[in-house]
Structure formats: structure tokens, C-alpha cells
Amino acid sequence: MSQPMNQPSPPGDESPTVATAPAGPPPPPTRRTTELWLLAFSAALLSIANILVDANQEAALTSQILYNGAAFLALFAAAHFAVRKWAPYADPLILPFAALLNGLGLVMIHRIDLAMASRLEINPEDAQAAFYGGPLVGRQIMWMVIGVAFFILTLWRIKDHRPLAKYGYTCGLVGLVALALPGIIPFSSIAPTVNGAKIWLRFPGGFSIQPGEFAKILLMIFFASFLVSKRELFTAAGRTFLRMNWPRARDMAPLFVAWGASVGVLVFERDLGTSLLFFGMVLVMLYIATERAAWVVLGLTLFVGGCLVAYQLFGHVRQRIANWMDPFATYDEAGGGYQIVQSLFSLGSGGIFGSGLGSGRPDIVPEPHTDFITVGMGEEMGFVGLSAVLILYLLLVMRGLRSALAVRDSFGKLLAGGLAFTLGLQVFIVVGGVTKLIPSTGITAPFLSYGGSSLLANYILIALLLRISDAARRPAAPPKPKPKQAPIAEAHTEMVARPT
Amino acid sequence: MNTPLRRVSLFVMLLVVALMANLTYIQVIKADEYRTDPRNSVRKSLEEYSRKRGDILAGDQVIASAVETGGRLRFQRTYSAGPVYAPITGFFSDRYGSRGIEAVENDVLNGSDDRLFVRRLSDLITGRDPEGGKIRLTVDPHVQQVAYDQLADRGFTGSIVALDPKTGAILAMANTPSYDPSPLADHDNNVQAEAWAEYTEREDGPMRNRAIQEIQPPGSTFKLITAAAALENGWRSDTGVSPDPVVTLPNTSTDLPNFNRNPCGDGQSATLKDAVAESCNVPFAEISGELGADTMRETARSFGFDEEIFIPIRVAASGMGELGDVAQLYQAGIGQRDVRVTPMQNAMMAATIANGGTRMSPYLVDSILGPDLSTLDSTSPDELNQAISPETAATLTDMMIASEEYTGGGGDVLPNVTVASKTGTAQWGTDPGANPPHAWYVAFAPAEDPQVAVAVLVESGGDRSLGATGGKVAAPLGREVMRAALGGG
Numbered sequence: 005m006s007q008p009m010n011q012p013s014p015p016g017d018e019s020p021t022v023a024t025a026p027a028g029p030p031p032p033p034t035r036r037t038t039e040l041w042l043l044a045f046s047a048a049l050l051s052i053a054n055i056l057v058d059a060n061q062e063a064a065l066t067s068q069i070l071y072n073g074a075a076f077l078a079l080f081a082a083a084h085f086a087v088r089k090w091a092p093y094a095d096p097l098i099l100p101f102a103a104l105l106n107g108l109g110l111v112m113i114h115r116i117d118l119a120m121a122s123r124l125e126i127n128p129e130d131a132q133a134a135f136y137g138g139p140l141v142g143r144q145i146m147w148m149v150i151g152v153a154f155f156i157l158t159l160w161r162i163k164d165h166r167p168l169a170k171y172g173y174t175c176g177l178v179g180l181v182a183l184a185l186p187g188i189i190p191f192s193s194i195a196p197t198v199n200g201a202k203i204w205l206r207f208p209g210g211f212s213i214q215p216g217e218f219a220k221i222l223l224m225i226f227f228a229s230f231l232v233s234k235r236e237l238f239t240a241a242g243r244t245f246l247r248m249n250w251p252r253a254r255d256m257a258p259l260f261v262a263w264g265a266s267v268g269v270l271v272f273e274r275d276l277g278t279s280l281l282f283f284g285m286v287l288v289m290l291y292i293a294t295e296r297a298a299w300v301v302l303g304l305t306l307f308v309g310g311c312l313v314a315y316q317l318f319g320h321v322r323q324r325i326a327n328w329m330d331p332f333a334t335y336d337e338a339g340g341g342y343q344i345v346q347s348l349f350s351l352g353s354g355g356i357f358g359s360g361l362g363s364g365r366p367d368i369v370p371e372p373h374t375d376f377i378t379v380g381m382g383e384e385m386g387f388v389g390l391s392a393v394l395i396l397y398l399l400l401v402m403r404g405l406r407s408a409l410a411v412r413d414s415f416g417k418l419l420a421g422g423l424a425f426t427l428g429l430q431v432f433i434v435v436g437g438v439t440k441l442i443p444s445t446g447i448t449a450p451f452l453s454y455g456g457s458s459l460l461a462n463y464i465l466i467a468l469l470l471r472i473s474d475a476a477r478r479p480a481a482p483p484k485p486k487p488k489q490a491p492i493a494e495a496h497t498e499m500v501a502r503p504t
Numbered sequence: 505m506n507t508p509l510r511r512v513s514l515f516v517m518l519l520v521v522a523l524m525a526n527l528t529y530i531q532v533i534k535a536d537e538y539r540t541d542p543r544n545s546v547r548k549s550l551e552e553y554s555r556k557r558g559d560i561l562a563g564d565q566v567i568a569s570a571v572e573t574g575g576r577l578r579f580q581r582t583y584s585a586g587p588v589y590a591p592i593t594g595f596f597s598d599r600y601g602s603r604g605i606e607a608v609e610n611d612v613l614n615g616s617d618d619r620l621f622v623r624r625l626s627d628l629i630t631g632r633d634p635e636g637g638k639i640r641l642t643v644d645p646h647v648q649q650v651a652y653d654q655l656a657d658r659g660f661t662g663s664i665v666a667l668d669p670k671t672g673a674i675l676a677m678a679n680t681p682s683y684d685p686s687p688l689a690d691h692d693n694n695v696q697a698e699a700w701a702e703y704t705e706r707e708d709g710p711m712r713n714r715a716i717q718e719i720q721p722p723g724s725t726f727k728l729i730t731a732a733a734a735l736e737n738g739w740r741s742d743t744g745v746s747p748d749p750v751v752t753l754p755n756t757s758t759d760l761p762n763f764n765r766n767p768c769g770d771g772q773s774a775t776l777k778d779a780v781a782e783s784c785n786v787p788f789a790e791i792s793g794e795l796g797a798d799t800m801r802e803t804a805r806s807f808g809f810d811e812e813i814f815i816p817i818r819v820a821a822s823g824m825g826e827l828g829d830v831a832q833l834y835q836a837g838i839g840q841r842d843v844r845v846t847p848m849q850n851a852m853m854a855a856t857i858a859n860g861g862t863r864m865s866p867y868l869v870d871s872i873l874g875p876d877l878s879t880l881d882s883t884s885p886d887e888l889n890q891a892i893s894p895e896t897a898a899t900l901t902d903m904m905i906a907s908e909e910y911t912g913g914g915g916d917v918l919p920n921v922t923v924a925s926k927t928g929t930a931q932w933g934t935d936p937g938a939n940p941p942h943a944w945y946v947a948f949a950p951a952e953d954p955q956v957a958v959a960v961l962v963e964s965g966g967d968r969s970l971g972a973t974g975g976k977v978a979a980p981l982g983r984e985v986m987r988a989a990l991g992g993g
Binding site: 386432 | 507508509516517519520523528530531532535538539541544546547
């Protein structure tokens, strides 16, 4: 898919360095055309998926499908041109992967919409279908459009990721407050408990957000900036124990703070997934910053300790663990293994090749459009299809981590590493949870699940990743001619500030 | 920071590998278990309605087939002669499960059986709509229809089973009253529910599979087993037996009389053959008492008592009940007390005698066919055991011919055919004097080269109430069925 070197650059590709450095090596290809082709390919793929769903669900096959495909392509063409303009050297795969995942999510939500509508038609008292409140695909498309707008806005307003480091503490504070807000606010009209978790903020006009999704990004910016500025401290001081170099107790404070915040989320918001996600995120960023395995060991010890305490103290945690160990045993209990068993039935019925899009019954599984959306894909596209989706995620994460490797500044490395890893960890937590690999936690599948906050936050996340990858691949500005320096022997002694 | 970043990449890859390994476990290894879990029935019915379920055939006649509906559930299961074949086909309902051949041969009919693997593979590659395999029954449609009509036209409650004595192939298996399985397979849940309610709540139990799943006292038809036990233990056809019209059960004051208190033979002397032909109670009660519980039970077992067989539908085990004292043994010897048999067991008994004492396993499935009618597998006759010696079988046959003659025979129905038979009139319930007896007829024909063996059970006296006997009520039906099987109209 890579664009040949000799292909003429499309307009808008000219980097400012070309004109000023006639003697230097040719600039690297921007590979923006690859991105556009991949987006077109995604649009075609999604149109086929749309046709399959409508055909198998016996909805009328109309030219609407073509418009859907064209609208999808137009939307992402806008995103593509924003990238072309403001981040021309950005990674060409990240945007198409995100777009494809988002589109697959739309197809699945549309598919669940149809199933729920026909269930209501057969039985107007069908509780699950009535509660579903569909069709939801229109609202999800609206969120997708807003998400892409935020994506473009992020690329436009943030021309360089490095100055973000200056706002580290501000981001940290805002992020922490955003994370804590639903748990602290006692009024259920503003901060309701939905499905046992208290992670929503509800605004007048029936519009609600999950501030945790945004807090995730803000806190990552904070951690990246904090760790980069204090990095020396973490790596230098300490002593060796068990062949590992341990940090000093007082330097461990941020880890304890993160741990405290995670446990807080677990206790006050009853959101195991977010708790696990935050803790993993902090741990990995610490590890990347310090290159010390000791942090991981310490962190995991704290985590296991926290889990044991939570298991002892909270009934809902014990219930989740019991449902995980043997969902069939707690099948009939309230809050028992019904959900996870239905998920296993759905996946098992799909088998290797799946029932075909629109031919299964993913709507039987509770929450088929949010946490369990990957299960529906597993049923209808089979092991093969769901594995392809997982690989798509993996590639997305790998492109992010590659950008982290390639970017030159520490802050960028740490932020890109954190953003990419968090995306991967989130996928593991949600897919692992619904497939009984780990206890089920209740967290959205990035880009797939129905939900505005998650979609918006993830579009901002990949905009930041694209920004960093652009910095990584952008050819360095030609070195300025060095001012003539006096030989060291002739130089004056200069006063420099003592490092703090 | 690049080393930890690389390690983190590796870690994320490991996470995804773990997810995929787990998915392999769920979607490949455990898939069948999850797919077939009874709690996953909604999905199962969708899957089964969307694939063309295979036909069930009797000879070349299609008796159960999947008809295209054009709806979301693409196929509707329909039964062309529902009530006639209901005890065999059973039904296929997404709400109430399935029964009969629909249940036991489900894997073949829905196409998931291993023998259809190659076919499935080629469906996958060629994109052809997958289709289930077909089941060809051993049932002869003509015999089956006659068997059902004989019972239904007279309004009897009962059952008829016809076997090919040489192979064990089931030629007919009919019950009345019966039910139509089609509404139970209807896509409209309300239609299913109404049919189910009617069939299960009706007093006369149309869904009870009388032929194979209900056991009834065999009455005098059991005397064939007592006679077989005697012949295997030193008695001969001309061995003298008691001619007395009545005997008092040992250690009781209860009398056990012959039918109508008739004497046996000429009243002065009687032979074992006379006892079978005239169906005298006293001699068989005494023979049973003399042979003892162990011998009696052993002989009954060699004919298939105390044994569940699968044809491949499960057949309830017949049994002799408790044989504590000699009085019980006396009554058991004439097929009363706690002796209970299925019509299938009685048909198998007749077939065993017809087949020179070799008991063949009864079976319903002749062959398994692919969707294109190619034969994938066929049942070969299975010998169960040598129940009695060929000599004993020959002697019994001779006695049964005499019995048929004594009953009046069916010369008009079966001209020039020698029939060997035994009738039974079984009392039941706590007050036998008030309950019309069950009428039995077991027979095979032609006696010299048996082609068909039948057992007929008409419950509660049929149309003759308290005056019913096996010879009057059940025998005419059996003769008509044998005539159909032997090629007559």
C-alpha cells in the first residue's frame, strides 16, 4: 500500500523545507494518498456490511446504502484533508483503522436497531427491546460527526504536542476532578447510577456524558509531563534489593496517588473497568519513563492488594468474581452469570465463521450495543471476523507505539506510548471481560460501542497520536549555520543555573 | 525510553494473543456445547428453521418435509399424513422441543451429523444453501395406512405394530387416538400453544405413544412365553395338562378359572397344544408355578423383557413385576398380575417365534440419505439373541396355527394363507369385573415362511365393552394388517 517514492506529491504536500533546502535529501513521502485509499476501501467494506445486514434482516435494499457509504467517505475525507493540511507526515494507517472500527460499530448498532424493532413488533411488551430505546444509529452517527469535528479541531488548535507539557498540572487537576465528579456528586438527578456504576453526569435536556473518558486523556498528559520533568529523580536515587533498583519511598508518591484514585473510582463509582484502566495506564507510563521493572512489580503488588481488600469489602466485586469463575452456577441469580452466559452462547453459536451479518441473534445478549458489541460481531462474523477486529485494534495500537518510538522528544514518547497502550488495554479489558477471560467490568469498546463520550474522547486521542506521529516523521528543519564559536580555551567562564 | 516501549508493544501483542486464544476456546472448542445448551434454545430454533431440514420418507412417500415460506424463518415443517405417522415422526417444535424420529435423528435431519460432513464442506465452498440429510424409514406406507385406518375407523383406542420377522424392520407402528404434528411446528407461537394445550389436556392422551412407551397387561398372549418355557424344559406338544376348569391359587381361597369356566380339551384330558389353542388358564398357571420364578423370568428376558431397546426411539422395558409367592407366579403365567408389555414387545415375541427363535432388533430407519437421495448409511439387521431353540419355535408355531383355527380364523380375509396367532383378553384395574378388558392379538403369516408379524392392542374392550375378547375385537384388525403386508388390498 505504500506510495512509490517517485510519485509526484499531491498538492498541499509541499513541506516548507523543500524550497529552502535544495541540497538536502528529498523529504520523506507523506503517504497521505495511501490514507485516502484506505478510507475509500473502508467505506466500500462498510457498504457491503450494510448490504448484508439489510438483506439478511429483510429490510428493503435501497439506494440509502450508497448514500450512507458516500456520507461516510465524505466525513472522513474531511478528516483526511485536515490531516493533509495540519499533520501531513502523520501515520497513514491510524485514521483509516479508527474510521473502519467506527463504521463497523455503526453497522452493528444498525443491526441491533433492526432486531429490537422487529422484536417490539412481535411483542410490544418485550422488556429488553423496549428498554433499548432504539433506533440508536442516528444518534451514534451524530456523535461520530461531532467526534470527527473534535478530531479536526484538535489537529487545528494543537500544532505541536510539546507545549502541552506546560499545561500538565492543569490537565491533571481538571482530569482528576472530572474523574471524581460523578462519584462525589450525591444527587442522582445529576450523577445517576446506571447498571450499578456511577460514572455519568446528566445535563438538562437528556444529554449525559461520561467524564471519565475525557479524564483519561487529561491525566495522561499530566503524567507524561510530570514524569518527564521528574524523570531524573525516579531513575537516579534508590537502592538495590532483590537485584532490582528500587525507588525511594517519597518518590513513590505519584504511584500511591494513582493507586488511591483507582481504588476511589472502584469504591465510589463502582466502575471496575475504569479503575483497572487507569491503574494500568499509570503503571505503564511509569515503566516507560523510568525503564525500571521495579515499578511494575510494586504496582502489581499494590493492585493485587487492592483487589483482595475490595473482594473482602464489596459484595458487587465478589459477585463479579463469582460470575467469572462459573457463570453457569449463578445463571439464575439476580446480577448473576446470565449476561456472561448469554455472551458465551452468542459466541459459541457463531462458531468459526459466524452466522453471517444480520443472521444471528446478538440482540439476546444484554447490552448488545455497548459493552457487548464485540460479542455480536463474534456471533455474526465468527471467530474469524472478531479476530480480524482485534487485529485491527492491535495494528492501531502498534502504529501509535511506533510513533512513540520514532518521535524524538521524551514528552511525546511518553504521551504517545500512554495513549496507544491505554487504547490496547481498554480493548483487552472489555473484550476479555465479555469473553470470560477476566472478570466482566463494564467498559466501552473504543470506536465500536454506542456512546458519545467514548467516541469523542477516542477521536481526540487519535488526533493527538497523529499529531505526535507527524512530529516523528516530519523532516528536521535544516540546521542553522553554526555561529562561529571561539575555541573552548578562549571562552569565558559562564554562570549557569544550578539544577534543582 | 525505547526499550520499555518495545516491551510494551510486545505486552499488547500478548494481550491480543490471549484474547484470541480464549476466543478459540469459546468459538471452536466449546462452540457445540454452547450452541446446543437448552438455555440457548431461541438461537437454536432460528438456526434450525433457516436451514432446510431433511425429509422423512416412508418408502418413496414423503411424510415430513420442510416447505419454503418466504419469511424470515425460511422453512416450515409439515407432515403430509400427520396422525398416521405421528408415533414415528414425532414433532419438531421450537417451543416444545421434539419427539420421535425428529428428535433422535435430529443431527442427520439438520445436517450436523458427521456422515454429512463432506456435503457440508461442499455447500460451504460452492455457496449452495446447506440442507439436512433425509431419513428413509422401514415403514411400508400401505401397511401403516391400513394399520391406522383399522384402529381409527372403528374409533378404537389402541396400537398396532407390524414387523418383518426376518430382519426386525418395522413395517407399521400406529396408535389411536393420534395427533397432527404440523401445528406444533407452526411458526406462529399461538398456533403451537393451542395445539400443545389440546393434545396434552385431552383425556384420551393423543400424544401418548402406546406402541412403545406404554406397558399394559398382556393377558393370554403371554401364554406363548409360558409355553416356550415349558417346551424348553421338557414339556412336549402332547404332554398332558390339567383339563380342570378352575384351580385355587396356592395358599389362598381365590379361584383362577378358565375363560367362561370351560374345561380344557375334552374335559377328561388335555395336551399342552390344546391349552394354547383354547387358551386355558389353569394349565399355564400350574406350569408357571411348577417351573418357578427364575425359569419364567429367564424365558421372558430371552424374549426381551426387562430391557430397554432403541428403534432408535426408546422403547419402554416390559416386565413381569414381583414374583414373590406361587399365587403370584400362577397369575403371572397367564399374563395377569403385574406382567406388563408394550405392543412392540408382543410384536417382537411373535416375530421371534416366526423367525425360528432368533430375536431380531426392531428398527425404524432403513437408510440415511443425502439431500440428493444418495445413500450415506443403511441399517443392517441386527440379531439380538437366540431366544428359544428352532424346535421350540416350530412347536409353538404349530400351536399358534391351532389357536388361529380355534378362534375361527380369517379365511375370508387371508385365503390360502396359514396364520399363526394367539389372542389375549387382559383384565386390568382394581375391579376387573367393571373394566372392559384389553383385547390383544399377536400373529404372523404365512406360518411356513413368515413375512409379517403383528401385535394388536385394543384398549378397554373396543366396541364390545365387557364382552370383548382378543379374538373378536383385536384379531380382525391384525388380519387386515397382515393382508396389507402380504400384498393384498
